[in-house]
Amino acid sequence: MTETTPAERAGTGVEGLDDILGGGLKRHRLYLLEGSPGTGKTTIALQFLLEGARAGEKGLYITLAETEEELRETVKSHGWTLPPELQLFELLPPEDFLDEDQQQSLLYSADLELGETTKRIYKAVEEARPARVVIDSLSEIRLLAQSSLRYRRQILALKHYFARQGSTVIMLDDLTSEGNDRTVHSMAHGVLRLEELAPVYGSERRRMRVIKYRGTTYRGGYHDMTIVHGGVIAFPRLRSIEHKTSFDRSPARSGLPGLDALLGGGVDRGSSALILGPAGTGKSLLALHFAAAAVHRGERAAIFVFDEELGLLRDRARGLGLDLDALQATGNLLLQQVDAAEQSPGEFTQRVRNSVDEFGCKTVIIDSLNGYQAAMPEEQFLVLHIHELLQYLNRQGVSTFLTVAQHGLVGEMKSPVDVTYLSDTVILLRYFEAVGEVRRAISIIKKRSGLHESTIREYRIGPNGVVVGGPLSGFQGVLRGVPTFVGSDQALMGSGDH
Numbered sequence: 001m002t003e004t005t006p007a008e009r010a011g012t013g014v015e016g017l018d019d020i021l022g023g024g025l026k027r028h029r030l031y032l033l034e035g036s037p038g039t040g041k042t043t044i045a046l047q048f049l050l051e052g053a054r055a056g057e058k059g060l061y062i063t064l065a066e067t068e069e070e071l072r073e074t075v076k077s078h079g080w081t082l083p084p085e086l087q088l089f090e091l092l093p094p095e096d097f098l099d100e101d102q103q104q105s106l107l108y109s110a111d112l113e114l115g116e117t118t119k120r121i122y123k124a125v126e127e128a129r130p131a132r133v134v135i136d137s138l139s140e141i142r143l144l145a146q147s148s149l150r151y152r153r154q155i156l157a158l159k160h161y162f163a164r165q166g167s168t169v170i171m172l173d174d175l176t177s178e179g180n181d182r183t184v185h186s187m188a189h190g191v192l193r194l195e196e197l198a199p200v201y202g203s204e205r206r207r208m209r210v211i212k213y214r215g216t217t218y219r220g221g222y223h224d225m226t227i228v229h230g231g232v233i234a235f236p237r238l239r240s241i242e243h244k245t246s247f248d249r250s251p252a253r254s255g256l257p258g259l260d261a262l263l264g265g266g267v268d269r270g271s272s273a274l275i276l277g278p279a280g281t282g283k284s285l286l287a288l289h290f291a292a293a294a295v296h297r298g299e300r301a302a303i304f305v306f307d308e309e310l311g312l313l314r315d316r317a318r319g320l321g322l323d324l325d326a327l328q329a330t331g332n333l334l335l336q337q338v339d340a341a342e343q344s345p346g347e348f349t350q351r352v353r354n355s356v357d358e359f360g361c362k363t364v365i366i367d368s369l370n371g372y373q374a375a376m377p378e379e380q381f382l383v384l385h386i387h388e389l390l391q392y393l394n395r396q397g398v399s400t401f402l403t404v405a406q407h408g409l410v411g412e413m414k415s416p417v418d419v420t421y422l423s424d425t426v427i428l429l430r431y432f433e434a435v436g437e438v439r440r441a442i443s444i445i446k447k448r449s450g451l452h453e454s455t456i457r458e459y460r461i462g463p464n465g466v467v468v469g470g471p472l473s474g475f476q477g478v479l480r481g482v483p484t485f486v487g488s489d490q491a492l493m494g495s496g497d498h
Helices: 041-054 068-077 109-128 140-143 147-164 183-187 257-262 283-296 310-317 324-329 345-357 369-374 379-395
Strands: 031-034 059-063 086-089 132-136 168-173 190-197 204-215 222-228 229-233 272-278 301-305 333-337 363-367 397-407 423-435 437-447 457-462 465-471
Touching: 031 041, 031 147, 031 183, 041 059, 041 068, 041 086, 041 132, 041 147, 041 168, 041 229, 041 272, 059 068, 059 109, 068 086, 086 132, 086 190, 109 147, 140 147, 140 168, 147 168, 147 183, 183 310, 222 345, 257 423, 257 437, 257 457, 257 465, 272 283, 272 379, 283 301, 283 397, 283 423, 283 465, 301 345, 310 324, 324 457, 333 345, 345 363, 345 379, 363 369, 369 379, 369 397, 379 397
Parallel strands: 031 168, 031 190, 059 086, 059 132, 132 168, 272 397, 272 423, 301 333, 301 363, 363 397
Antiparallel strands: 190 204, 204 222, 222 229, 423 437, 437 457, 457 465
16 A cells, blocks of 8 residues: 655654654564553554554554453543544454354354454455554454464464555554463564563552564663653663763852862863762752852753652752742743652653753752662662763763762761762761861862862851851861861851851
């Protein structure tokens, strides 16, 4: 048949999936979409047909598993309307259209049922003349075939038939058959598998993987996906090497003179800074100063908050001299809450990418990695996710700030995840005891891109935010939490200083 469009690829209509497939599905080929019930096969299949209808291509959905009414309910639940180019064909169970004499014949009823099913599929295709076809599902055909050899021959016959018709076909398989039947894998031009994971806490996680795609370079590995109102959204696995750009590496200042002096002028653009410290040391507040400074420079910044409710964060920041509402009113601050229990790492990565690609952010804050870790269904791969995300942001010229809450208050500290080697700059915050008070100290442990002070400075948090004082030259052992006095206490910040 004649295609309505000369394009070599058929778009799937699923956001992110065409990118994973290297541009979509090659036309006039047969594909297998497999996954357990509930993984999103039907939704993706309908999006595939709807995308064809938008391009003026006829589509045919042949269902042996669901009724036409159930399919229409699925369409309605996503807010879609069925265009005239898309037809639903409910293939009734063979026993409903075979008369009693045939069922009582000496021939096996399964032979008659399979033959009749195939004839009805051919007839529906010849009447509709579709460019795109979905067959749901192979489990029913497998049951009718009864043997692996007969099933293989039947699928091969369908493949050759659709090739002559010039149709692009997706066959669905719910993997409910016994054993690990790979019959269709060898005949299909491409195989896409959907999976659903059930974490101990939180909503289910879905992901997809291209198992096979002949003659096409596709994006390998697992890709997170989600089903929302409007269909399936796929989040292609990030490969930072694909996103190299050129940019100005001049330092981005925090607006805090003492901190900028410690950092040797600020944090360089296209680099990442890790802010480490126990709870209450002001990690989030320090990061907010960098965001506020970016907005005041006329740049755009994004803050992704895992651990704190946004209303509480706004109130707390306002009490410390930072008005986040006013910063958002400029249009240059993007403030987003992230629910670690409901969002997959792939979806979060896509949100960060959108803040850079679409919103144009040059400063990104992730508060905190503890929350990011909670979003990971498999924590051993957290560092790999962070590595790719940081490399991507660095190559976009973004200044990235990550906070990590360490376990403990004074003395020896432990981090839930060690990513210090991935960060270009490490800012260390500590409590220490001096002159009968609990005080705070800040130091720069590492900075790859330039010189920085090796001193330890005291800082205070007050109505005007963070104020960084001078070097604590009169003390030793500050980072251990209990310093030894070796000089003058004039190095300490008094209540009225600075």
